[in-house]
Amino acid sequence: MKDSDLQYVLALQHVPNLGDVSAKKLIRHTGSAEAVFKEKKSALLKIDGIGNTKLSYLFSSENLKAAEKELEFILRNKVKTLYYENSDYPERLKHCLDGPILLFERGNIQLDNRKILSIVGTRKATTHGISFCERFIEELAPLNPVIVSGFAYGIDIAAQRAAIKHNLQTVGCLAHGLNHMYPAVHQKYVAGVENNGGFLTDFWSTDTFDRNNFLKRNRIIAGMSEATVVIESAEKGGSLVTADIANSYSREVFAVPGRPTDLQSKGCNMLIKSQQAHVMTSAADLIYMLNWHPQTPVKAVQKQLFVELEEDEQALYGYLKDRGKEQLDLIALNCSIPTFRAATLLLNMELKGVVKPLPGKLFEAV
Structure with a gap:
């Protein structure tokens, strides 16, 4: 986003009594934050849910002045900005009506295709x-x-x-x-x-x-x-x-x-x-x-894979080989392993391709 475009977004974000829901309506109607400030008030008043109260401070010169100062802070400190219509904005937050029109980021956040x-x-x-x-x-x-x-x-x-x-x-x-x-x-x-x-x-x-x-x-x-x-x-x-x-x-x-x-x-x-x-x-x-189980196909068990299993993992695998399908709580109980520990082990074993989860919190050996 160009600095000039960002300044108008900041100015819109600064308008008292407006809020993110109304700001998005204005942007959607006019096409951009800059266009909002250049549109006639009479035209904006025709937008559903937009009244005089929400627009009472829109055309104040203070909004662009404040935005200019904040833009200076952003550029000076190399702050990353995330606009709600851009691809780097958190995907799920885009679908929230009251999600911010603009976010500020420090660090290196990577959210693509992530849990x-x-x-x-x-x-x-x-x-x-x-x-x-x-x-x-x-x-x-x-x-x-x-x-x-x-x-x-x-x-x-x-x-x-x-x-x-x-x-x-x-x-x-x-x-x-x-x-x-x-x-x-x-x-x-x-x-x-x-x-x-x-x-x-x-x-x-x-x-x-x-x-x-x-x-x-x-x-x-x-x-x-x-x-x-x-x-x-x-x-x-x-x-x-x-x-x-x-x-x-x-x-x-x-x-x-x-x-x-x-x-x-x-x-x-x-x-x-x-x-x-x-x-x-x-x-x-x-x-x-x-349903956060790994989505990759489970590979057939190779004999050499047994050497990669921890002692407790070998116990769980041997139990499931003998019993077939079994619920997590019973697996933990019969193997004398705490449930939270058994859950972690089974997840690791699933990633290794030696067990697979089933509906009803069941597991079975591959």
Whole structure:
């Protein structure tokens, strides 16, 4: 996009009371952001849903002046911009009516043909929640998903740290401009995120810090992902907002159940109870529901492949050879291996071509 075109997009994004839904209507009607500002107000008022209130600030000279200053910041700091009609804009977010018309990126985010998963949760995460989050991402690692979160305290940063540990791409969606980083204590993780993905935001460098920004930011987290996972949440919180937005976008939502007495499980339990989220006890649940199994044909087992199997993998393979088709829980029980560990092993074995998954959480040896 040319700098002159970008300035008009920025100016449209700056218009008070307009919003992304109305901005897209104006662009669609006139053909471009620049054309919006050059169209007669009387013609714009004929657009469905566009009234005097939304257009009251459109023709103020302040919009282009502010856009010029922000464009200077973008060029000076080599910020990448993602316009909603361009191919580098997150594909799933394009289909969200209220998705931002423009995103700002730091890092090197690659989303093409990728499995994209949002992981959110309370800022006051328990050791149990953090441990589950780390194990969950370890189980998913063979599928090479992109992990999206909010770079906040608690579950968010635990998910992004685990993604970095397993060399997975991760995206931090920020509730502020790219001129600073919040919380400041997470500055030490910035390089790791940028080396394994990057940061996205639709806020300008001049936007004031406001807690309502976090709720607005959540639509990006929910919108760019195939599914959203809530690992821990109190009875109220931003994670539940993200889950609600994901549901409104017709995306899958998963929640990790907890004891009724655990304060940080009340939100997850409520989502499950009200059928707003699937129960998730391990990565195997999500893999099955999203059909995230490898799509490449399973090769016939070669004898020399046995030497490539770990001891526990050999035990699982021998069990399935004897029993035929078997459910994950029974495989784990009869092989005396924890379910989460068995799920990871079976996934690795599937990638090696020695087992294949079947409907109903069944597995069989090839």
